[in-house]
Amino acid sequence: MTEQPPEHVPPKKKTGLIIALVVAGVLMLCCCVSGILAAIAIPTFTATQANAKARACFANQRSIEGAVQEYWADAGEKMPLTKVEQLAEPIDVGGGKSLGPYLDEVPACPADGVYSLDEGRVTCSVHGSYADSSDSEDEQTD
Numbered sequence: 800m801t802e803q804p805p806e807h808v809p810p811k812k813k814t815g816l817i818i819a820l821v822v823a824g825v826l827m828l829c830c831c832v833s834g835i836l837a838a839i840a841i842p843t844f845t846a847t848q849a850n851a852k853a854r855a856c857f858a859n860q861r862s863i864e865g866a867v868q869e870y871w872a873d874a875g876e877k878m879p880l881t882k883v884e885q886l887a888e889p890i891d892v893g894g895g896k897s898l899g900p901y902l903d904e905v906p907a908c909p910a911d912g913v914y915s916l917d918e919g920r921v922t923c924s925v926h927g928s929y930a931d932s933s934d935s936e937d938e939q940t941d
């Protein structure tokens with residue numbers, strides 16, 4: 800009996816190679832699908848987050864403007880308020896009298912904007928004024 804020379808590759812090794820290729824292909828497909836899903840989801844998430852920050856900022860502006868209205872009602876006339884921070888401390892109105900504080904603390908813009916005050920209108924350095932945004936137009940139609 801002569802020993803036969805081994806054939807090219809035993810069938811068991813071929814099956815193992817095919818399984819390895821199929822697994823690699825499935826893994827690549829999973830990576831592609833998750834990449835596509837991330838490409839869709841991340842911009843949407845970022846936009847939603849920015850929208851939420853703007854809405855929180857506009858709510859802050861409304862509460863600051865409410866405090867300005869209260870101050871004007873107490874002061875009787877529109878005494879000058881130059882900084883938003885004045886609303887969180889007693890305001891000297893002369894004659895040893897002081898009014899307020901009208902805010903426990905000045906709310907902070909979630910995007911680190913700075914609030915400025917111009918004749919009772921609050922504006923954020925990042926988001927602008929809520930009155931100029933489409934947000935306020937939506938609420939007026941409700």
Ligand SMILES: [Zn+2]
Nearest residue numbers: 856908912923
């Ligand atoms: Zn803001």
